[in-house]
Amino acid sequence: MSTWKKLGMGVLATGLALTLVGCGNSKSSSSSSSKMGKTLKVSADPSYKSYMKSVIPKFEKKYNVKVKVSYKAMLDEDDALKLDGPSGKGPDVLMAPYDRVGQMASQGQLTTAKLASGRYNAVGKKSVTYKGKVYASPVTIESDVLYYNKKLLKNAPKNFTELEKLAQNSKYAYANDKTKNVAFLTQWTNFYNSFGVIKGYGGYVFGDNNTNYKKIGLNNAGAVEGLSYMTKWFTKYWPSGMQNVTSNENFVTQQFTTGKTAAVIDGPWMAATYKKSKVDYGVAVLPTLTNGKDYQAFAGGKAWAISNYSKNKTAAQKWLDFISNNANQKSFYKKTGEIPANTVARKTASDSGDAMAAAVSKQYDKDVPLINLPQMAEVWTPAQTMMTNAAAGKMTPKQAANKATKTIKTNISQKYDK
Template sequence: MKKGIKKLGIVAVAAGLTALALGGCGNSKKADSGEKTITVSVDKNYYKYAESVKGEFEKENHCKVVVKKNPTMDTLQKLSQDEQSGNAADVMLAPYDQVGTLAKQGLLANVTLPTDGRYNSRDKQNVTLKGKQYGDPATIETLVEYYNKDLVKDAPTTFDQLSQMSKDPKYAYAHDKSKNVAFLCQWTNFYNAYGVIKAYGGYVFGDNNTNPKQLGLDTPGAVDGIKYMTSWFNIWPKGMQATTSNENFITSQFTKGKTVVVIDGPWMAQTYKKDGMKDNLGVAALPMLPGNRQYQPFAGGKAWVVNARSNQKALAKKFINYLTTEKNQTLFYKDTQEIPANDQSRAAAVKSGDPLAVAVNNQYQKSDPMPNIPEMTEVWTGAQNLLVNAASGKETPEQAAKQATKQIKQQIKQKYHVN
């Protein structure tokens, strides 16, 4: 879900999800020569990959694949309008949590997943709504621990270690020595914070995130998790209470050697390396929370999906099956450093010893699949308000959880008529 599709991008799209989609591309037509054409819309981070692999498919299927660059979240918000105008792409990438929403709105074609062993049950669950699949899983992602190997020899394995580290004056914040930046995480972002809430006993929806009538963000366990996170805001500089600028602050502190450990997604690895962290960048699965609780972040990622109104649905479905073969998923991983959903290419990445692939794969097995029912759209904004209000002290964790749950329920009821 940032550079690609990021967690904050997910939050941003939530506000406009009544009209989700991908646009800015012409719907499939036949080229003047008579050959069939499909249009693929991708974020700029994936353009090079799509261009590099399309040739073999074009040759084998006597067709043309036109790849267009469009910001994923911008285009997701425009799909319904583009559907009406006939300008929507045939193939696109969509975050798992949006697949159900898009499918329920009738914007995605259901697909038949290949049966060659490229996907496991969790991968399939990410693209399934009411027993039907609406995309081919492309990537897996979840939070991991990044650490500066110049400042600590081994990855901390517990939050108790992070707490002790955060008492060291060596990591005092330069502009306010009463604050400490040894460990930082953007917990005003629900994507990052959910794993703590889940660890303490909270959840999003009941019945394994399938029942929107039951919310678990104000349960006693959820409140305990919020209280724990709130305690860290007393340690961190006030700017950590922001909703977006704190991410740049975290990146700056980490890449400049002021911060030892950060928690973020695999999409940040390239940014850290670009900003000067190469040999000293360590990555591992997440440390254990107090009480030996397992941090359980969302297990997310992206899927290649097909426009339900494409004039070339069969060809488009064939193309997304082609994109997710072991060969092409391995190429995708090498080009983007995002961990492939294809089990064979993922296993190869792990076997290669790539620390990022190992960490993501290990943490993914312990993570909670992100809800992909449409009602999840209404959770992001309310949950962010919960965290910001609790972090700032505007509301107690109990008050913030209760108010956010009320807001989310009202939004779900209004939009989906769920009581």
């Protein structure tokens, strides 16, 4: 799934940042009553119709509350809340990707929520926390993983040293340029994918565990080392088309699904495409880096959140408690195939023989929660340009990192520090 990621983090986040101007906490939050209303308005993505039909009757019977469900694409509903909420047309409960939870909370669109104890690990909790307060209940987990072609590789490569050896094998020479190699491919021009390398070498986005936007670590020694390593793949191994940010993703997919590429790094949302192509693939955690450290990707996913404009926040909180319990999260996995955030349900999925669930779950625990500060909106595009400038040889990795960092600091200062 992960439509929010596929739209392009830079475009999405920049659009979100523009909505921050003039947004504040809604006065409607004070109008809610501690008593439970008789109707709860819930918005869900159309892909969840089957699941929603199975759980809504149980909730209605348990709490004697009528659920009025509307089906609307998640990102469309999130965008519409700033207008529909104040007018009374918006839902009481809706879903949002983790990075939008912080964005929407900062705009006063979400109210704080309570997490039932024992259902989430530290990464899950942090994903829905903004400025020390919880604003949603985690539903799914997502992470980049390694896909490998079982007909080409007996086992998944465990580190990048193994991947580099593959990249020197003429068996994987690129058809249109035999001096280049496609044994391993990934879209590192997308910062969502390249961040894990930078982090693994010692770089970071914001200071104090991504809570201090005034301190940026994309041009420290570790970040430059990680950027330099990725640049090596672009210049030494990969065809020049891998630098094209608009077509390289399709190129990676085409090469893997036609059996030209042995291994790729991408998210669980690609599984359906690979299955359709009938490629016999396996899934594994991300390979360790050349320094022996973990490839620490962004830990993504989606959460249920309560609209700050809701007049039935009591029932809305009951929905969050109910929908995230062990039984309903197990049911969610069976109905949707998406990996649940609830740790008990997640273990059930991982132990079921589902290689994707096992790989994502294991990798997720190594990952960094997707940054939900509003200032993250200013990072995606400059970080992408940082990679392309270094990959194309327009700048040294250090120069590219310095330029990106300067751009990010300037944009944050102009938009957020007035």
